[in-house]
Amino acid sequence: MKVIDILNNSKSTLFSFELLPPLKGHxxxxxxxxxxxxxxxxPAYINITYHREEVVYMPNENGIQVPVKVRRRPGTIGLAAAIQQRYAIDVVPHIICGGFDAHETEDALIDLDFLGIHNILAVRGDADKITGxxxxxxxxxxxxxxxxxQVTDLNRGVYLEKLMEKPKPTNFCIGVAGYPEKHPESPNCESDIHYLKKKVEAGASYIVTQMFFDNKLYFNFVDKCRKAGIAVPIVPGLKPISIKEHLSILPRVFDVQIPQALVLELEKCKTNNQAAQLGMEWAIEQSRELKSSGVKAIHFYTMGKADNIAxxxxAVF
Structure with a gap:
């Protein structure tokens, strides 16, 4: 089933989550x-991230460290197919710009279509870690x-090359990302929402947000989107804090704010176990408030960890 239909048909708040493909060799x-x-x-559906190549330094035959491009987490398409087959749960593989040309993207979409996977999340992908x-x-x-x-074109039967008179249209439901605190590279929130609306007008059926730790940011974001004419569902995304170092890691990597009340409590934690417990309690309160507001689903970023999400x-669903 398409995610937009799952969301629109829900009579209560749904639970969904995101997975990372295993590291190469696992x-x-x-x-x-x-x-x-x-x-x-x-879970109503499961997202699976997609990853471009990274530059790592490895010794050559002379023992000299040289840069090598590797993909640490390949296998998104195969993993999506295995999960959908094993669990009969709809999957949402991510499709990214970084590291792929348009023909490789089309091939990936064709593979997904062959496998009966008709939901994708279209995201640009991360900037280069070295240059920013x-x-x-x-x-x-x-x-x-x-x-x-490109996906909308495929849904109309428009491929990159015209190889036959009546090519088969695909049937993808497209999700896109939204940023309650704006995309790190956007000059301001208004510009960010302007371009988000363009993605919806281009064919996106729903939005899932970046993580946030203050529900007011989400509610304000939704209000701004609605005033801008964005009518599609906006699914809140949550990431529970699980280690003390998240106080510095999350703002630096994801450009998100951590409320001072949560900061003060985390600073009291002496162990990561205490930090994880606090993170769960904070996320539970966030989730309960979001659920009581009538959101169609709450999406969780697991980062490969299930115990805290469970x-x-x-406590919530």
Missing amino acids: NIETIFATIDKLLPYN RFEPRAGGHRYAIDLVK QIAK
Whole structure:
């Protein structure tokens, strides 16, 4: 089923979550173990991230460290197919701009269509970790809206090359990302929402947000989107704090704010176990308030950890 239909048909707030493909050399059983822990809470769909290549330094035959491009987490499409087949739960693989050209993107979408996977999340992907800038591959897309347009074209039967008279249209439901605290590279919130509306007009059916730790940010974001004419569902995304270092890691990596009340409590924690417990309690309160407001779903970023998400889901859903 398409995610937009799942959201629109829901009579209560749904539970969904995101997974990372296992690191190269690991097996799928770790992913199945994570899903098994979260199955009792009836996930409506499962997102699976997609990852571009990274530059790492490895010794050559002379022992000299040289830069090598590697993909640490390949396998998104295969993992999506395995999960949907094993659990009969709709999956939402991410499709990204970074590291892929338009033809590779089309091939990935065709593979997903063959496999009966008809939901995707279209995102640009991260900037280069060294330069801090995003540069597309030659022939690739610079912005997520270009991905949305390519998928929308496929849904109309428009492929990159005209190889037959009546090519089969695909049937993808497209999700896109929204940023309650604005995208780190946007000059201001108004500009950010302007371009988010463009993605919806290009064919996106729903929005899922970046993590946030203050629900007022989400409610204000939704209000601004509605005033701008964005009418599609906006699913809040939550990431529970699980280690003390998240106080510095999350603001630096994801450009999000942590409320001072939460900061003060985290600073009192002497161990990561205490920090994780506090993170769960904070996320439970966030989730309960969001649920009482009538959101269609709450989406959780697991980062490969299921135990804390299971405790939150048990308390909320």
